[in-house]
Amino acid sequence: MPIQRLAWKFVIAGSKGAGKSSFISYIVYGEPAPILPRSLVKKSLNREINGHKLAVDILFQEVDGGIENFIPTATAFIIVVDVTSADSLSEARNIIMEIKNAKKNNIFVIGNKIDLKYEAQIWIDDMEELKNKFSTKYYMVSCKDGIGFETLLEDIINSIATKTQARRANE
Numbered sequence: 001m002p003i004q005r006l007a008w009k010f011v012i013a014g015s016k017g018a019g020k021s022s023f024i025s026y027i028v029y030g031e032p033a034p035i036l037p038r039s040l041v042k043k044s045l046n047r048e049i050n051g052h053k054l055a056v057d058i059l060f061q062e063v064d065g066g067i068e069n070f071i072p073t074a075t076a077f078i079i080v081v082d083v084t085s086a087d088s089l090s091e092a093r094n095i096i097m098e099i100k101n102a103k104k105n106n107i108f109v110i111g112n113k114i115d116l117k118y119e120a121q122i123w124i125d126d127m128e129e130l131k132n133k134f135s136t137k138y139y140m141v142s143c144k145d146g147i148g149f150e151t152l153l154e155d156i157i158n159s160i161a162t163k164t165q166a167r168r169a170n171e
């Protein structure tokens, strides 16, 4: 079976201090080590999805400020929300609307800092609202203690690969 080689760019956006760098660090290195303030990191993976062998290079690009220049080339958008900040949710909503206006999909919302749940201003209901309105998937995580990362990347990869395969099958 031939191996399909794919290169994906994941754009990581969200409010200041929401945990974008920590999220990338956790996904790529398995620990919340502080990395470069504006991260650009690659992770290579081999997977078999729906009977297809894939070799995927994922480039994680942290975006600070306007997302518009990053929309055309992104494969997926990961919007990090700090659950202790209501403003962080408003900012996420604006970013999602901008992506949707550009007719792009593959948007994943990350509710981060759930270790601070007693200080949370945002919870599952708010994430469900985004999901219903914008068809976004969401995950609740803590980049501090690693909760919620068990199947997160696999789930995102599966979701994108399955959509890509379905699209190719229709071509």
Ligand SMILES: Nc1nc2c(ncn2[C@@H]2O[C@H](COP(=O)(O)OP(=O)(O)OP(=O)(O)O)[C@@H](O)[C@H]2O)c(=O)[nH]1
Pocket (backbone or CB within 6 Å): 014, 015, 016, 017, 018, 019, 020, 021, 022, 023, 037, 038, 064, 112, 113, 114, 115, 116, 141, 142, 143, 144, 145
């Ligand atoms: N308690 C807690 N703190 C977190 C968590 N994730 C990130 N932080 C802290 O939040 C602060 C901001 O984290 P960063 O990963 O730098 O966030 P960022 O979105 O990249 O920030 P900017 O690039 O400055 O916008 C740091 O002090 C982190 O240690 C978490 O899950 N729980």
Ligand SMILES: [Mg+2]
Pocket (backbone or CB within 6 Å): 020, 021, 022, 036, 037, 038, 039, 062
């Ligand atoms: Mg950062």
